[in-house]
Amino acid sequence: MIPLNPYSLSTNNYRNLNDEDLVHRIASKQDQEAFGTLYRRYAHLAMGMCLKYLKAAEPSKDAVQVIFTKLWTDLHQYQVRKFKPWFYQVIKNHCLMELRKKDPSQKIVAEWDMDLMEFEDSLHHKVNEEQLLLYLNMCLKSLNEEQRSCITRFYLDQKSYNETAALTGYSDKQVKSHIQNGRRNLRNCLRQKTS
Amino acid sequence: MNTDERILQILDHSACLSKNQLLGYLKHTLYPEELRAVELHLSSCALCNDALEGLELQQDAEELLASMTLPALPALPPREKPKEKKDIPAAPAREEKAAAAAPAAKNAQPSAEPGGSHTLRPQRSLARPVGIAAALALIFGALWYFGFRKEHSEPQLAEKVPVIADSAGPAAGNSDPDTSHRPDMAAAEEAEAKAAAEKKHKDSLLLARKAEASLKARLDSTQAIAAQTEPRPLAPAPETASAPAEEDAAKTVAARKMAATAPARDDKEEPKKELSDFELGMQKFREKNYASALLYFRSAESDKDDPKHWEAVYYSGLCNRYLNKDRRARKLFERIVDAGAPQKKAAQKQLDDMKKKKDGE
Numbered sequence: 087m088i089p090l091n092p093y094s095l096s097t098n099n100y101r102n103l104n105d106e107d108l109v110h111r112i113a114s115k116q117d118q119e120a121f122g123t124l125y126r127r128y129a130h131l132a133m134g135m136c137l138k139y140l141k142a143a144e145p146s147k148d149a150v151q152v153i154f155t156k157l158w159t160d161l162h163q164y165q166v167r168k169f170k171p172w173f174y175q176v177i178k179n180h181c182l183m184e185l186r187k188k189d190p191s192q193k194i195v196a197e198w199d200m201d202l203m204e205f206e207d208s209l210h211h212k213v214n215e216e217q218l219l220l221y222l223n224m225c226l227k228s229l230n231e232e233q234r235s236c237i238t239r240f241y242l243d244q245k246s247y248n249e250t251a252a253l254t255g256y257s258d259k260q261v262k263s264h265i266q267n268g269r270r271n272l273r274n275c276l277r278q279k280t281s
Numbered sequence: 282m283n284t285d286e287r288i289l290q291i292l293d294h295s296a297c298l299s300k301n302q303l304l305g306y307l308k309h310t311l312y313p314e315e316l317r318a319v320e321l322h323l324s325s326c327a328l329c330n331d332a333l334e335g336l337e338l339q340q341d342a343e344e345l346l347a348s349m350t351l352p353a354l355p356a357l358p359p360r361e362k363p364k365e366k367k368d369i370p371a372a373p374a375r376e377e378k379a380a381a382a383a384p385a386a387k388n389a390q391p392s393a394e395p396g397g398s399h400t401l402r403p404q405r406s407l408a409r410p411v412g413i414a415a416a417l418a419l420i421f422g423a424l425w426y427f428g429f430r431k432e433h434s435e436p437q438l439a440e441k442v443p444v445i446a447d448s449a450g451p452a453a454g455n456s457d458p459d460t461s462h463r464p465d466m467a468a469a470e471e472a473e474a475k476a477a478a479e480k481k482h483k484d485s486l487l488l489a490r491k492a493e494a495s496l497k498a499r500l501d502s503t504q505a506i507a508a509q510t511e512p513r514p515l516a517p518a519p520e521t522a523s524a525p526a527e528e529d530a531a532k533t534v535a536a537r538k539m540a541a542t543a544p545a546r547d548d549k550e551e552p553k554k555e556l557s558d559f560e561l562g563m564q565k566f567r568e569k570n571y572a573s574a575l576l577y578f579r580s581a582e583s584d585k586d587d588p589k590h591w592e593a594v595y596y597s598g599l600c601n602r603y604l605n606k607d608r609r610a611r612k613l614f615e616r617i618v619d620a621g622a623p624q625k626k627a628a629q630k631q632l633d634d635m636k637k638k639k640d641g642e
Contacts (some may be wrong), residue, residue: 099576107572116357130300130346134332141338143345158354174328176394202606214639218292219285226288240324242287246313263322269291273287 105169113162119218121158129154139181153180218276225275233268236261295322298329304343307336460583557581566596575600590623598631607635 100108100123111120133151136146153176166172226234232254239250240261251261298306298319305311306319323330336342556564562577575597582593597611610631617628 097308099579102579111579118354119332121352121354127297129349129351131297131328133333133346133349134303135328137335137339138331140336142340143341146335147345147349150349155355158352161355170326170328174302174331183495190434215289219288222288222291237291240320241290242284244287246316262323262330266330269324270544272291 096280106166109161109166109169112158112167113164124157125154135174135177136181136271139178140184145184149177149180154176221276221279222272225279226270228275229268230233230270232256232260233264233271236264237268237272240265290321291325293321294325297326298322298332300346303329303333303336304346307342344610446502450500557589559587559593562593562596566600569603571600571603575604591617591620591624595624595628602631602635607639611635 101268102118103120105124105127108117108120108124109119112124129150132150133146137143140146140149157173157176164172170265174188226237229237235254236250236256239245239253240247245253247258247261250256250265251258254261256264283479295318302311302315305315306323311319323333336346339345445479558577562574562581565574565577566573568574578593578597578600581587582590582597584590587593594613594617598610598617601607601610601613612637614628614632617624618632622628
């Protein structure tokens with residue numbers, strides 16, 4: 087239960103704030119309403135992620151509580167430029183740490199795989215739309231057959247995952263994986279072209 | 282949607298999935314449009330993808346998510362004051378009552394927190410005694426003010442009568458003869474009043490000041506009555522004032538007194554008046570604190586009847602631009618241009634600048 091903060095904005099104003107503004111308010115003003123808004127945005131996603139790694143409900147619940155409490159107490163120590171990739175990494179690191187606590191012999195490698203968004207953000211500033219389209223088309227052609235067909239069906243033909251799976255003959259999971267890997271390759275390709 | 286727009290969707294990234302979207306996707310209850318939006322987001326967001334994977338493993342995902350509660354937030358040690366200390370929405374402070382109640386509320390909050398040995402804002406501990414002292418000072422001030430005025434209003438009136446009688450002399454040229462006894466009465470009253478005034482003068486400094494004020498009032502009334510009688514020819518003999526003239530003069534003096542006290546009260550109250558959202562926004566804007574300014578401008582622009590509505594929209598646009606939120610800025614400027622607001626030219630210029638900048642890149 088969050089006590090009312092006399093300095094809080096109205097609920098609507100908080101809903102309109104982006105993640106980074108909320109983080110700023112939490113870090114600089116210890117704004118509980120901002121924290122509540124951020125919690126409502128990401129708690130269920132954090133829970134899902136913890137479930138993926140920890141596989142059980144109770145430890146996951148505890149992990150989410152610990153993560154958000156840390157967010158409240160330690161956020162001012164970090165300079166969070168983009169909240170989402172940072173938060174993703176925080177959850178992942180916490181879960182991997184929990185797993186290591188359970189079984190120290192287990193070797194788990196943490197990877198940073200959320201740089202995509204930051205890259206995409208800056209990409210729009212670097213090149214104009216026509217150039218971007220040109221590069222995208224070129225990069226699309228350079229993808230392997232599976233990735234290209236899945237990406238074409240999903241983005242250009244606007245098919246759903248299920249439809250793409252039915253059309254290409256891959257399973258749903260394979261389609262997802264091809265799309266994600268295809269996007270990653272496209273991103274790398276674009277990065278090379280724009281740099 | 283053409284092919285180009287579709288292909289650019291590969292680079293799009295939207296807000297993360299809400300709880301309902303996530304559960305709807307898991308239970309296959311989403312409408313096709315929403316399903317498309319969710320799948321597009323999933324294709325670009327590792328966080329939502331992982332969350333979905335995790336929740337797919339769980340049979341009772343819905344109950345589990347429903348059972349989640351916000352963690353009890355520990356009280357934090359006071360940090361250095363942030364720069365935007367005054368970045369408080371003006372709304373709660375607007376009403377004086379709310380402002381008066383605020384110190385108590387501020388003080389009560391930290392104590393309500395479990396285990397909170399330190400307060401979120403350290404100066405709040407002083408707020409209650411200061412508030413009480415201020416309230417007491419106001420009450421005593423009000424008592425003194427009204428009590429004092431009541432006590433001294435009668436002698437003042439008594440003092441005014443002879444003044445009026447004196448100064449109204451020239452005005453009485455055409456007055457009726459029944460009032461001819463008045464000079465004697467007025468003279469007697471004046472003598473009494475003067476004696477009383479002199480006595481008081483000796484009594485205390487405060488009363489001396491009051492006597493000065495009464496002298497000033499005399500001068501005022503003399504001038505007032507002289508002004509009233511100016512057009513008339515001067516009477517040869519020093520006649521007495523007529524009854525209506527006396528009343529008028531007394532009213533004038535009273536009105537002047539009121540007028541003199543009223544602005545003084547207004548002056549005291551004016552500095553307390555709160556700044557509007559727009560003004561606060563401008564303040565922040567000048568400090569180059571665009572994020573805070575934006576909040577105020579958004580609040581200011583919410584009222585469409587406000588004469589500063591379009592100005593607020595324009596400044597919102599500027600803030601967004603300085604915060605590198607070009608899309609939002611563009612939308613706001615376009616709104617101004619479309620509506621034909623007074624800021625139309627400036628908005629168009631901003632739009633052109635943004636376009637040039639974009640093309641330049």
